[in-house]
Amino acid sequence: xxxxxxxxxxxxxxxxVVLLIPAVTIPLVDHDARQTWENRTLxxxxxxxxxxxxxxxxxxxxxxxxxxxxxxxxQAIKGRRKFYFDTFGATNDIYIVGNDQxxxxxxxxxxxxxxxxxxxxxxxxxxxxxxxNYLKSYIKIFExxxxxxxxxxxxxxxxxxxxxxxxxxxQLPKSTPEKIRAACEEISAENNWAVNYSxxxxxxxxxxxxxxxxxxxxxxxxxxxxxxxxxGESTWVFAEKLAAEYNLDVSPAWDKGPCKNTSVKWDIGGLxxxxxxxxxxxxDLSSLEIEIDEKFMYPLNAQAKKETVKVVKMTNPHAxxxxxxxxxxxxxxxxxxxxxxxxxxxxxxxxxxxxNGVDMKALxxxxxxxDVDFIVVTVADFHYPGMLRQIDPSKK
Amino acid sequence: xxxxxxxxxxxxxxRRNIIILAFSLFFYFFGEGWIVTLLLGSVLVAWLxxxxxxxxxxxxxxxxxxxxxxxxxxxxxxxxxxxxxxxxMIGDVNWTWPETLLPIGISFFIFQGLSYSFDIHRGKHKPAxxxxxxxxxxxxxxxxxxxxxxxxxxxxxQLQSRTIRTGxxxxxxxxxxxxxxxKMLIANKLAVTADGLFGIDPALLTTxxxxxxxxxxxxxxxxxxxxxxxxxxxxxxxxxxxxxxNFNHPYVAKSITDFWRRWHISMTSWFRDYVYFPLGxxxxxxxxTYRNLFLVFLVSGLWHGAAWTFxxxxxxxxxxxxxxxxxxxxxxxxxxxxxxxxYTFAIAVFGWVLFRAESLPQALDVAKxxxxxxxxxxxxxxxxxxMEIWIAMALAIIFASNIVERQSLKAMSALGxxxxxxxxxxxxxxxxGLFLLCLVEVMSSTYNPFIYFRF
Numbered sequence: 001x002x003x004x005x006x007x008x009x010x011x012x013x014x015x016x017v018v019l020l021i022p023a024v025t026i027p028l029v030d031h032d033a034r035q036t037w038e039n040r041t042l043x044x045x046x047x048x049x050x051x052x053x054x055x056x057x058x059x060x061x062x063x064x065x066x067x068x069x070x071x072x073x074x075q076a077i078k079g080r081r082k083f084y085f086d087t088f089g090a091t092n093d094i095y096i097v098g099n100d101q102x103x104x105x106x107x108x109x110x111x112x113x114x115x116x117x118x119x120x121x122x123x124x125x126x127x128x129x130x131x132x133n134y135l136k137s138y139i140k141i142f143e144x145x146x147x148x149x150x151x152x153x154x155x156x157x158x159x160x161x162x163x164x165x166x167x168x169x170x171q172l173p174k175s176t177p178e179k180i181r182a183a184c185e186e187i188s189a190e191n192n193w194a195v196n197y198s199x200x201x202x203x204x205x206x207x208x209x210x211x212x213x214x215x216x217x218x219x220x221x222x223x224x225x226x227x228x229x230x231x232g233e234s235t236w237v238f239a240e241k242l243a244a245e246y247n248l249d250v251s252p253a254w255d256k257g258p259c260k261n262t263s264v265k266w267d268i269g270g271l272x273x274x275x276x277x278x279x280x281x282x283x284d285l286s287s288l289e290i291e292i293d294e295k296f297m298y299p300l301n302a303q304a305k306k307e308t309v310k311v312v313k314m315t316n317p318h319a320x321x322x323x324x325x326x327x328x329x330x331x332x333x334x335x336x337x338x339x340x341x342x343x344x345x346x347x348x349x350x351x352x353x354x355x356n357g358v359d360m361k362a363l364x365x366x367x368x369x370x371d372v373d374f375i376v377v378t379v380a381d382f383h384y385p386g387m388l389r390q391i392d393p394s395k396k
Numbered sequence: 397x398x399x400x401x402x403x404x405x406x407x408x409x410x411r412r413n414i415i416i417l418a419f420s421l422f423f424y425f426f427g428e429g430w431i432v433t434l435l436l437g438s439v440l441v442a443w444l445x446x447x448x449x450x451x452x453x454x455x456x457x458x459x460x461x462x463x464x465x466x467x468x469x470x471x472x473x474x475x476x477x478x479x480x481x482x483x484x485m486i487g488d489v490n491w492t493w494p495e496t497l498l499p500i501g502i503s504f505f506i507f508q509g510l511s512y513s514f515d516i517h518r519g520k521h522k523p524a525x526x527x528x529x530x531x532x533x534x535x536x537x538x539x540x541x542x543x544x545x546x547x548x549x550x551x552x553x554q555l556q557s558r559t560i561r562t563g564x565x566x567x568x569x570x571x572x573x574x575x576x577x578x579k580m581l582i583a584n585k586l587a588v589t590a591d592g593l594f595g596i597d598p599a600l601l602t603t604x605x606x607x608x609x610x611x612x613x614x615x616x617x618x619x620x621x622x623x624x625x626x627x628x629x630x631x632x633x634x635x636x637x638x639x640x641x642n643f644n645h646p647y648v649a650k651s652i653t654d655f656w657r658r659w660h661i662s663m664t665s666w667f668r669d670y671v672y673f674p675l676g677x678x679x680x681x682x683x684x685t686y687r688n689l690f691l692v693f694l695v696s697g698l699w700h701g702a703a704w705t706f707x708x709x710x711x712x713x714x715x716x717x718x719x720x721x722x723x724x725x726x727x728x729x730x731x732x733x734x735x736x737x738x739y740t741f742a743i744a745v746f747g748w749v750l751f752r753a754e755s756l757p758q759a760l761d762v763a764k765x766x767x768x769x770x771x772x773x774x775x776x777x778x779x780x781x782x783m784e785i786w787i788a789m790a791l792a793i794i795f796a797s798n799i800v801e802r803q804s805l806k807a808m809s810a811l812g813x814x815x816x817x818x819x820x821x822x823x824x825x826x827x828x829g830l831f832l833l834c835l836v837e838v839m840s841s842t843y844n845p846f847i848y849f850r851f
Contacts, residue, residue, distance in 0.1 A: 003557075003558070004560040004561070005560075005562060009407055009408070011562055012404070012407040015403065015565075015569075016400035016401075016403045017400070019399060019400035019403075020400045020401075022839070023397040054429075055425060055426075056427075056429040059426045059427070066397065072839060076836045079836065177773075178773050
């Protein structure tokens with residue numbers, strides 16, 4: 001026997017309807033925004049016809065699907081992240097930490113689901129860059145990559161931009177683990193990953209404009225302290241030093257004048273749901289007059305398969321040579337590609353994650369189309385050698 | 397999605413026990429797939445035993461058969477691997493013991509089935525004729541996977557007849573939200589530090605970080621488990637059931653004996669009634685009392701998991717209970733309260749190190765670091781913590797004590813909230829606030845296992 005007073009049913013109906021709102025709004029949510037923001041593919045709806053044969057994986061996927069697509073979930077993540085950052089100076093997962101001087105740092109891969117490896121990037125940039133065991137094992141990866149890439153006749157340069165953990169080594173946030181802080185403080189012009197790798201194999205071209213960056217890092221216009229990616233003036237310094245180091249021809253259009261004040265979008269802000277802009281300094285990219293084809297679809301092994309790879313092709317009308325270069329980079333590449341492109345007739349830019357090792361090999365093999373003279377692999381200082389594994393021709 | 401769908405079906409349609417059963421089985425099927433048949437098998441054994449008792453009266457043999465089937469299932473799925481490899485140490489022989497998956501909540505539903513069998517055999521309660529009633533009792537989803545362990549007698553009448561008023565719903569929602577907040581806002585935060593620090597090589601721990609690990613886990617396990625229990629009790633209230641209170645501020649206890657009156661009360665009372673008393677309790681002299689106490693806690697440790705750490709944890713608590721029986725309890729009663737509390741709390745914290753560690757050597761290493769002053773790099777604490785951990789710890793200290801309960805009653809009186817309606821309004825506002833906070837946490841985090849799922 002079950003008794004309920006007259007208000008119970010309406011009460012429960014209202015309560016249940018309210019609780020169901022996030023679930024029933026799944027079709028109305030803009031999932032693309034979350035997919036772009038988190039830089040991953042959201043979980044797909046499982047094949048529910050298999051629920052009786054393999055219930056656990058089907059329900060597991062269904063659970064993930066609801067977590068990924070539930071109404072308000074994306075807003076909750078952003079709101080929570082922003083709340084923690086505003087309140088505690090660090091996001092709830094310590095991806096983003098602020099220091100007393102108003103600089104903001106990314107400490108570990110953004111998509112890391114737990115905090116098992118907080119500050120892992122800084123561990124790579126500072127600790128591993130000085131650890132003989134890591135250096136010895138990593139140099140082998142560089143050597144293999146060099147052997148793979150250079151057989152196409154191109155000069156290969158492993159360029160790397162110093163990250164904030166290395167440049168602002170005396171201003172690291174309080175929560176920085178002591179071991180990592182101490183290692184970062186040890187980094188200098190004489191002791192950094194490029195110097196240490198060069199000692200192990202002087203034949204490999206490492207490019208690391210540490211001194212040039214370090215000299216100017218205190219200027220907030222050079223490397224805006226709210227930015228994660230280098231942008232503005234620092235990108236020009238990178239390209240200029242690269243040209244000087246490898247005797248590249250500099251375009252007559254290269255602007256040697258001072259940078260102009262501009263506003264830089266706070267890219268870390270995007271990760272915590274705000275889009276602040278801070279002062280920065282940049283030169284007029286249009287002066288280079290580089291023609292950019294963002295949607296250039298590069299045919300891979302046309303005989304074997306019809307797939308294409310999305311490549312950015314840049315053509316320099318002011319080139320003083322007819323050389324071709326490939327810039328292979330992670331998210332740090334777009335900021336510098338036009339500046340690098342001004343040194344060559346044709347430059348292709350490939351983003352990590354878009355091409356795999358086998359496709360990279362296929363692309364380079366088509367020398368009749370490409371005829372690469374120069375390959376520059378450009379990332380921040382914590383991403384090697386993971387990046388090289390991506391373009392290892394033996395790995396798909 | 398599950399809860400609102402259940403509530404709508406439960407309140408809008410008749411045959412409510414069937415609805416509870418259907419949703420409970422689906423709940424288990426969702427998490428464990430076809431292992432749900434094991435749950436149904438356990439129910440079937442209990443129900444058939446009841447039918448036998450109805451038709452033929454209690455039979456010791458049949459009771460033992462039912463018990464053997466339930467315990468055999470528990471042993472096979474939970475202890476066989478441990479017993480073969482760790483106790484008999486015959487892992488190197490040529491044949492391999494088939495790997496068994498530990499079904500979630502097996503210890504809980506088997507114990508509920510066992511208590512049903514024991515109680516109907518003793519004539520404490522009338523057996524249920526309906527399979528649905530027994531199945532509903534054993535598999536009720538709010539407490540299916542992590543307790544509290546509900547006795548059949550507690551819900552037997554409610555399975556037949558229950559009344560729900562909006563007041564029940566309010567209380568249920570309030571208790572549920574408190575439990576959810578305990579889990580999401582305190583336990584989960586402390587888990588970050590506890591998991592992080594217990595995850596590193598104990599050699600890297602200092603005295604400070606070892607204590608931080610132990611204290612964070614002490615908070616985590618209490619708020620995780622008490623949170624789950626409160627959510628179950630709250631849901632039970634909403635459905636018209638009264639589940640027993642499972643925790644009563646165990647960290648304010650001033651002796652280990654007192655601690656065990658306050659911690660996981662439903663389990664402690666289960667072992668008292670079905671193991672300690674049948675062994676003779678304290679009626680057969682001092683030595684037998686000590687032996688019984690020790691044995692009960694040894695079994696209780698094993699109940700928590702098939703590992704030497706749990707066995708050691710049970711023996712550790714059993715030993716302290718015996719020591720207290722030997723006279724320490726009287727001494728503690730005469731001692732200044734804070735000293736007795738410090739003793740009890742320290743014993744509990746060291747116990748949790750045993751409980752949490754992956755192995756006995758790790759437990760000993762951590763405990764050693766806690767006792768012997770060891771300096772070094774404390775940055776591992778900061779690696780796995782932030783301001784939120786400090787806030788969670790502060791909340792843990794406040795809510796683990798009974799200060800809030802006492803002060804809130806005083807505050808309600810002072811604010812003139814003596815009337816039930818006003819007090820309910822305040823509670824519902826608190827519940828709503830906590831629910832929204834937890835909702836944000838749930839939506840923006842991934843899998844959140846309750847610690848007690850694995851027991």
